Amino acid sequence: MVLDANDREVIEACQRGDYDAFRVLFEAHKDRVYSIALRYSGDPSEAMDIAQETFLKLLGSIQDFRADASFESWLYRIVVNRCLDHKRRGRRWMPFLDGLLDAVSAPAENALHRLLRVEQEQSVQSIVGKLPAEQRIVVVLRYTEGLSYDQIAEIVGCSPGTVASRLNRAHKVLERRLSHLRGVLGGSNG
Amino acid sequence: MVKAELRKTGIEAVLEQRLARVSAPEELWDRVRYPRVERPSVHMSVNAARMSACATVAAAIMLLVWHFHTGGAAVQFRSSDPGMVRAWVQANAGIDVPLHSGYLVGANVNHGRAEIAYRVGGRDLSLLVSNSRGASLKNGANFAWAAGGQTYMLACTAPEDLKACALCHLGG
Structure with missing residues (x-):
């Protein structure tokens, strides 16, 4: 940085x-x-x-x-x-229908694969979207940006321990709610 | 904690994969260069869209009539955040107006001149700022002064109109 x-x-x-x-x-x-x-x-x-x-x-x-x-x-x-x-103007997940439509209209050999990928992305995004704001922002900084606990703590204005506990709570919720994706994702337990 | 950071669980791999960074849409620059005040609703039936269009046209006509009668607050960029208004004016008119706080409604730019819209005592007023030195009084303005290479003009009809000073001067 x-x-x-x-x-x-x-x-x-x-x-x-x-x-x-x-x-x-x-x-x-x-x-x-x-x-x-x-x-x-x-x-x-x-x-x-x-x-x-x-x-x-x-x-x-x-x-x-x-x-x-x-x-x-x-x-x-x-x-x-x-x-x-940001004011929450009512959550709208409809824009993700665009992704589904794109996937369906793709060439036949890729359509199913793309549909699955879009569905998975939506599931993850939608479940992350239901986390409390302070957990959600930590999850985004960690997994979208790949930041360390210390970096997240500095940005969010809390201790690294608080970051760890927020992530831990988020993991538990997400693990439970995303359990149906494990089979589909197969080898992604890297 | 270090151990927890290094150990990548199944859920971490899934999140890394599914929440990865994406490319910003091309139109984001236009949104920054020409900030949009309102965004259209995407959930609307055809009838609702027609009614909304009629209402918008009617409102626009009323606003235009009202604007010409009152010199009112039809602003291109609506925000009460001094930093955002300052940035927008600077980006679109090349004029840096050192706004601080208070009474702000938004801003317009026109032919390289900025119009800072503010509201005092229920009335919409504007402070005109031009880069040209010694610009003559315009649009009914009866106060003009120069500062920082810019000319400021203000139409005052009541003492409280001078609260415009607080736009740029703390405690003004």
Whole structure:
């Protein structure tokens, strides 16, 4: 999570109001921000709102970023706060029907495989979406971003022990609710 | 705890696989560059969509009439968050208005000029900001001043309108 010289230059250019530099920053981090928002909200449309708000917040507060701090941690904190603050407009899992329709309309030899994959993804996403917010965000940072307990603790503002216990509770719930996927996933117990 | 981190259980493998990072849609940049205020509802019958379209047109006409009569708050970017409004104005008009807090409704930009919309005493007002020095008073503005290479204009009809100062100045 240490900035290299290029990142530093880009951030400094952003702080001087260089909009092209902001575009560079956006391109470098858009997938990360959108993925966290999507995995947390479970709704592509809501994820777009959260990602948009995150980058607008970033643009509006980049002046406050200190060069000696970790930019990625700072960005993670913005997107996490946006996720947690985001008004829940009623959960909509319908957008995932798009995925099902895509799978069905795929070439015949792949259709069944894709359908299964989409179904599994929906199951996982939907069950993760039912976790309490503080467990869900920890699960997303751990498995979408692959962050360590210490990194998650720093971003979320709690101790690594609390992260571990939230993950542990989430694992138990998810293990119970996702038990039907074990057979399908077969060798993924890596 | 270290042990728990290293040991990958079945559920961890499933989560890693199914919650993996995805690519952001291309239109995200447009959403950041030209922030959208409202998003359309996706669950709507045809009749509801028609009624909604009629209502939207009627509302737009009313808003337009009201706007021209009152100079009201039809804003392109609606937010009370100073950071977001500042960022949006900077991105779309190239003007940095050092907004802090208070009374904000949103902003418009037009021909390189920003209009910061705010609400005081139930009335919608706007602070015009232009990059050009010495711009003449426009749109009924009766106060103009320059700061930081920018010209600010304000139409004041009541003392409380000067609460616009609090938009940029703490305790203003």
